[in-house]
Amino acid sequence: MHMANELLSLPIAGGGLVVAGGALGLICRKAKQVITSGKLALMGILGAFVFAAQMVNFRLPAMPGTSGHIVGAVLLAIILGPHAAAIVMASVVIVQCLIFQDGGLLALGCNIINMALIPTYAGYYLYRIVAAKPFSNFRTYVGVMLACLIGIEIGAVLVPVQAALSGVLVIPFSTFLITMISVHFLVGTVEGIVTVTVLVYIQQVRPDIVAGNLQGKVRLSRRTALATFAVFTIIIGAGLSLLASGMPDGLEWSYAERPDQPNFEPIISNSDSRIAAVDKLQSKYSLMPEYSVRNNDEDEKHQASAGWTSFAGVFGSITTMAVIWLTAWILRRRNSGAIVTR
Amino acid sequence: MAKTIEIKNFSYKYPDGTVALSDINLSIEEKQKVVLIGPNGAGKSTLMLAMAGFATGQGEIIVKGLKVEKKSLKKIRTVIGCCFENPDDQLFMPTLFDDIAFGPLNMGFNAEQVKIRVTQALRTVGMEAMAEKAPHHLSAGQKRAAAIATVLSMSPEIIALDEPDGSLDPRNREKLVVLLKNLSQTLIIATCNMNFAAAIGDRAVLVDKGRIIADGDAKEIMFDTKLMTEYGLERPAIVA
Amino acid sequence: MHHAYIDKFAYQDSVVHSLDARVKFIAAVFFTAVVISLPRTSFAILFCYTVGPFAVLVLGRIPLKFVFKQILLVSPFILVFALSCPLYDKTPVKVSFGPSVFQTTVGWMRCCAICGKFVVTMLALIALVSTTRFSNLLAGLRKMGVPKLLIIQLGFLYRYIFVLIDTAQHLLRARAGRTLRNLGPKQEMKTASAMLGSLFIRSIDTAEQISIAMHGRGFNGNWRTISRLKISNNDYIFGVFFVVFIISLYFFASTVLN
Secondary structure (H helix, E strand, O other), rough: OOOHHOOOOOHHHHHHHHHHHHHHHHHHHHHHHOOOOOHHHHHHHHHHHHHHHOOOOOEEOOOOOOEEEOOOOOHHHHHHOHHHHHHHHHHHHHHHHOOOOOOOOHHHHHHHHHHHHHHHHHHHHHHHHOOOOOHHHHHHHHHHHHHHHHHHHHHHHHHHHHHHHHHHOOOOOOOHHHHHHHHHHHHHHHHHHHHOOOOOOOOHHHHHHHHHOOOOOOOOHHHHHHHHHHHHHHHHHHHHHHHHHHHHHHHHHOOOOOOOOHHHHHHOOOHHHHHHHHHHHHHHHHHOOOOOOOOOOHHHHHHHHHHHHHHHHHHHHHHHHHHHHHHHHHHHHHHHHHOOOO | OOEEEEEEEEEEEOOOOOOEEEEEEEEEEEEOOEEOOOOHHEEEEEEEHHHHHOOOOEEEEEEEEOOOOOOHHHHHHHHHEEEOOOHHHOOOOOOHHHHHHHHHOOOOOOOOHHHHHHHHHHHHHHEEEEHHOHHHOOOHHHHHHHHHHHHHHOOOOOOEEEOOOOOOOHHHHHHHHHHHHHOOOOOEEEEEHHHHHHHHOOOEEEOOOOEEEEEEEEHHHHOHHHHHHOOOOOOOOOOO | HHHHHOOHHHHOOOOOOOHHHHHHHHHHHHHHHHHHHHOOHHHHHHHHHHHHHHHHHOOOOOOOOHHHHHHOOOOHHHHHHHHHHHHHHHOOEEEEEEOOEEEEEEEHHHOOOOOOOOHHHHHHHHHHHOOHHHHHHHHHHHHHHOOOOHHHHHHHHHHHHHHHHHHHHHHHHHHHHOOOOOOOOHHHHHHHHHHHHHHHHHHHHHHHHHHHHHHHHOOOOOOOOOOOOOOHHHHHHHHHHHHHHHHHHHHHHHHOOO
16 A cells, blocks of 8 residues: 555645654654663564565465465564554665655655554554453454554555545545555454464564563464454444445545536535645645646647647657767767776 | 683573583683584583673683673673674674674774774775675675674674584685684684684584583594594594 | 565666765655646656656666566556546547647546656656665765664664565475465465464564674664765766756746646
8 A cells, every 4th residue: 555656746745754754753752762772673673574574475365366464563563662663664664665666755754654653553552452451362362453454444544535635536535445445454354363373473482572562371262263253243344334324425526627527516525615725735835837638629729739849848858868878878888898897 | 821711610591491501611812713613502602602791690701801791791892702603693784884883883983993994804804895785785605704894893802703604605615714714813613514613723622512521622622533423523524 | 586686776886876865865856746746637748857867777877677677566556546547537638749639538648647657756766776875875864864763773674674585485485385285264374374473583583683793792772873975076966957957847847838
């Protein structure tokens, strides 16, 4: 669910960067007091672990062809505490962008919020609330499952919200939202199951690592698992019926400009004052004037001339690129004649 | 000759209660090249960790006249440079330069001095051109040499190396032998490769099950076929 | 392994490689900002913007084949998003380009615009990261005020992802070597979590070893590094070129749009 630059407008992307940057600054300051010199390496390695763990995929039950992988936010939060985990997850998202080009440069702020800050904090506190004392196997199961699911879902919901606020959505908002929710429902559930089993494994092999945040011994048990699934079914049932009882109509809007399809207007609640305000903000802070699609006859002439300018621009660019490439090629040939490169 | 390291009646247990070292008595003299030999799990690495103050147990360890204890650790770690088994653990910074500069910076040298030390250390291991490389772009042999450079830059008087020959091909091992032989510091090398040990060491200490079994001239011990086979080791193939 | 070489081009030598990381980073961010705020329907202008990253990539001797492979590799999500546009917006529209005029829909134009912007901003990002060593980028970000703790994390991460990815691959290979039939979901899950568990324990062991190595070299909690960044004349020249490029394209775009 890495956001690309194109799914965001400048104000939203910038806002995301500011919020993520500010939050990380605060968290780092806060975490300084909690992080001992011995923990630094551990944090770094666990970040790398999250990467490597994403390669260990497995076939999802009942869904041949797809595969799930763990994201690790809740696991890290349980082991390192939320602050350190948030820093680690943020660094993972940054490296995904800067080394693997996963997610855009400007979208980095939003990506950090959606995939690092929200899942760790929301997940951690949910886990703490549900799995609070007295300790029980069942509570831990439900706590971890809920933490993973809800943390990931909130992050996933933010993606269409940010895109909608940016005004780039052509797909109806609700469609996008429902797709994201249902896809990440699967991802979150699998993540929850994996997190529980990995926690159990760690507690068997290295109990000292999770001692601080797991108050008792977690075991794998069929009964607890079944009970957890029962609870989940109820929660999900309730959630689905809420959703079915009607998506709030105010959310149902799309940003496609369709001056020639008046029957589309009613659904587009651009009349909503908040959205209009966002829209205004958008055009205010946009570096380029917005260009509307012209399709009227009187504009035909204008459009044709614009077409020629575009044509000139494209060919100019191609020529420039060719010149650059040729120059570089000639320079390289001359150089490799003089000195052996590398 | 002056004693560099003195270990008196040292014993160490792992947190789970397993005895790792029991009643070790060992003294190492300045400029000696000592090889700690023994089968896997004999306690060689633990003995090395203990010398640098990473494993505290009963008994006494004195490094350069300083007793190894919590308050002297900072000083001791500038005297004894440790290079651990896996160079990937030793090289933890994004570039070689940063890695080699890490120790000197912690010792409080200023930027200019650190740069000189880094250059010198890199020259010693023959990697001057690679300061800005990232460790994951280095070959196994280069990583090993780089790991030694990270310690050399702190100009310690003693260098302790744990299995420095691990996963090296013969040519790189040969290079490493030349490099280590030319070092002027006191060397303590733990290894279970007898050819490698014989090529470098002038004194050998045979360790098994946490005890010192034999201690003496490297050739005498390693060419004692009976002793070596008894402890699951082998006679070196070449006469160094 | 593929991943271990993903940043190999960053270690080449060229004029662009020698530019200061901060200058390149700011340029890439600004360039991306300009591109994403371009109108959604003007490909010609978008196309003109590719000249910038193209020049950097060519001068940096980055093979364009590598660049496009990399873009393809990260494109699935955006492709799904872009290709769904034509399904939702079927408003007909006429597009003229030079001598030719053709009929299409707004949805398709959107689709192309999204893909186009994606490619152009990706070109900029790849131009940045494949001509800048990550360590220099980190040093630059530190100088620009990114918290030290985060920089340390990023440094460790960069250093150890490749190590751990290798380990994970060895584990996967071991599993593949012994999995001779479909095991069923329960067994599949069990193996996966045992693998993740052992990967995790190995990571913890590595972390402990590193911690020992750090403290063995006198680390006491105060992280010190020497910055070797320096702004040179080349950086000023690059800056001038960049500004001229952006400004002239802005004027060009304005004439096309009005």
